[in-house]
Amino acid sequence: MSLHPGTAAKRKAPDSQHADNPAKVRRRSPTRVNPALYLFPLPAVAVVAFFLVMPTLQAFQYAITDWNGFSAAFNYVGLDNFIRAFTKDSLFTNALTNNLKFVLLVVIAQTAFSLVLALLLTKNSRGSILLRALFFFPTILSSVSVAFIWKFIYDPNFGLANSVLGAVGIDGGSYLGNDAQALYWVAVTQVWFHAGQMMVVYIAGLQAIPRELYEAAEMDGANKWQQFKSITWPFVAPATSIVVAYTTVQSFKAFDLILGIAGNPPKAALDILSTRIYSTFANSEFGYAAAQSIIFMAMIALVTWLQRRLLRLTPKGD
Amino acid sequence: MLASISRRAILAIYAVIIIVPLTVVAFGSFKTTQELFAGPFSLPHSLAPDNFAEVVGGQNLGSSFMNSVIVTAVSVPLTLFLASLAGYAVARLKGFMSWAIFGFLVLGMAIPAQANMVPLYVLFGRLGLLDNLAGLILANVVSTLPIAVFILGGFMRTLPKELYEASSIDGSGPWKTYASIALPLSAPSIAAAAIFLFVIHWNELLYPLLFIQTPGNRTLPLALLSFQGEFQTNYPLLFAGVILASLPVVVAYVFLQRYFVAGITAGASKG
Structure with a gap:
């Protein structure tokens, strides 16, 4: 299985550096580049520039206005929208706190759990392959479908969780109805949804570890935990950084799942940044919604950067 | 033990x-x-199939299903086409230009859809692309083009340059080389990207929610979401909707599992 594009790209890096070396390139291929080739990327570049890059830059422009989306008149308000978000808008700070908590929960739980599944299913036996396909399955469903399935599991009166608990004589909870716990239950759903996808990334990483390393470690008398700590963990570090980065972005944007499971707009206990931005937008506060989007983007960038630092520092400390 | x-x-x-x-x-x-x-x-x-009859007929999920089919059937090949053209150029151009084009296109992966939804909504409003399927198709293409270029361009770069050069020495122009060499040889990565895009486009919720007003123009995920408020605890009806929305993807998964795993995992490395 070539399921590991991250490392594949890294391994290819030296080659492309060679190609970038102008002296070598010129000597090796005297043929000129056909100018028609420059036409090929043009449609993609135009679409991305006009519909992706430009709107993103415009978000910065909108963010310093009080535009409502309809009237021709609006005022430039400087950084007021950003100040409002952090100091005067408890809905926004609530969504921000929820979002960071949700990301932290899902990243830790999903990374650990998908690694456990991958370790248990590394070997390409028939059973493993079948179980991998099963565990991967939820990933292909739409978020709204997954949300509906779990709404039923969590239903306090008729739901699956409480029927099962009731059958063994345990009083069930109210799950999503309990504001103190609701976010944790949605995190469980998110892990069920995507752990199988991350498991596949880990399996590719695990299968690339040379078996001789384990044999040598065993001869040296290393136990399973020591083998994991000094062979498996360092070797799957690239996979871990992919899993953590992807899970972070994915759980930052759990927009569809939250709307499906909590309704639109979601209650405060389940409001996250993307749903808050949408509510602000639906409330015709375009300028303010744009400012919130920029904070959202900055948060993703900040958290991703912090993680990269943390993950890079770990092997050095080993 | x-x-x-x-x-x-x-x-x-x-x-x-x-x-x-x-x-x-x-x-x-x-x-x-x-x-x-x-x-x-x-x-x-x-x-x-009482519940299915109710959601398809009574709740108009049938027309939403058709809308989803149309949007996905156009946006997946269109994204693949634009991305493969760009990926091909990236593979054949040299030095700075190749790097710059690839970098520009792939950089878009770092922009979350929720970050530019307000200006995009305004822009689409000006272009008359709100509340119709054409707008949804364009939004799908825009949002997934960077990742598609990343997958396809990444793969086409690994094909030996001699293949392209041999073809152009034979007198083929760049277009012919694209169609007869680059595309067929990239089939595995195109299949993986196609599956990845299929799942994303079929399940897309944000853009329909932003753009679509008329119930007749809803795609499946949006129609399902609107069930949420109406049928709070009518789970059988919700489940029939879930089955209908998932069926095409599940059928494809059963037959093309290998590509699913490869495609969705290639998408995962974008972080």
């Missing part, structure tokens, strides 16, 4: 946690509400 038992236990428990809810949904879509609440795990009394 102990390790082997706990391994089996963990795998078995998780398999149950996946299989049981899916089975309950499949069975439940044929039940009445009372029947579902009385015994969520039991087999349905009858296989009469």
Whole structure:
């Protein structure tokens, strides 16, 4: 299985550096580049520039206005929208706190759990392959479908969780109805949804570890935990950084799942940044919604950067 | 011994946690509400597709299904086409230009869709692309083009340059080389990207929610979401909707599993 594009790209890096070396390139291929080739990327570049890059830059422009989306008149308000978000808008700070908590929960739980599944299913036996396909399955469903399935599991009166608990004589909870716990239950759903996808990334990483390393470690008398700590963990570090980065972005944007499971707009206990931005937008506060989007983007960038630092520092400390 | 038992236990428990809810949904879509609440795990009394008839006919999920088919059937090939053109140029151009084009296109992966939704909504409003399927198709293409270029361009770069050069020495122009060399040789990565895009476009919710007003223009995920408020606890009806929305992807998964895993995992590395 070539399921590991991250490392594949890294391994290819030296080659492309060679190609970038102008002296070598010129000597090796005297043929000129056909100018028609420059036409090929043009449609993609135009679409991305006009519909992706430009709107993103415009978000910065909108963010310093009080535009409502309809009237021709609006005022430039400087950084007021950003100040409002952090100091005067408890809905926004609530969504921000929820979002960071949700990301932290899902990243830790999903990374650990998908690694456990991958370790248990590394070997390409028939059973493993079948179980991998099963565990991967939820990933292909739409978020709204997954949300509906779990709404039923969590239903306090008729739901699956409480029927099962009731059958063994345990009083069930109210799950999503309990504001103190609701976010944790949605995190469980998110892990069920995507752990199988991350498991596949880990399996590719695990299968690339040379078996001789384990044999040598065993001869040296290393136990399973020591083998994991000094062979498996360092070797799957690239996979871990992919899993953590992807899970972070994915759980930052759990927009569809939250709307499906909590309704639109979601209650405060389940409001996250993307749903808050949408509510602000639906409330015709375009300028303010744009400012919130920029904070959202900055948060993703900040958290991703912090993680990269943390993950890079770990092997050095080993 | 102990390790082997706990391994089996963990795998078995998780398999149950996946299989049981899916089975309950499949069975439940044929039940009445009372029947579902009385015994969520039991087999349905009858296989009469009453709930399906209700969601398809009564709730217009049939037209939403067609809308989703149209949007996905256009946006997936269109994204692949634009991305493969760009990927091909990136593979054949040299030095700075190749790097700059690839970098520019792929950089878009770092922009979350929620970050530019306000200006995009305004822009689409000016272009008359709100509340119609053309707008949804364009939004799908825009949002997934960077990742598609990343997958396809990344693959085409690994094809030996001699293949392209041999073809152009034979007198083929760049277009012919693209169509007869680059595309066929990239088939595995195109298949993986196609599956990835299929899942993303079929399940897309944000853009329909932003753009679509008229119920007749809803795609499946949006139509399903609107069930949420209407049928709070009519789970059999919700389940019939879930089955209908998932069926095409599930059928494709059964037959093309290998590409699913490769495609969706290639998408995962974008972080």
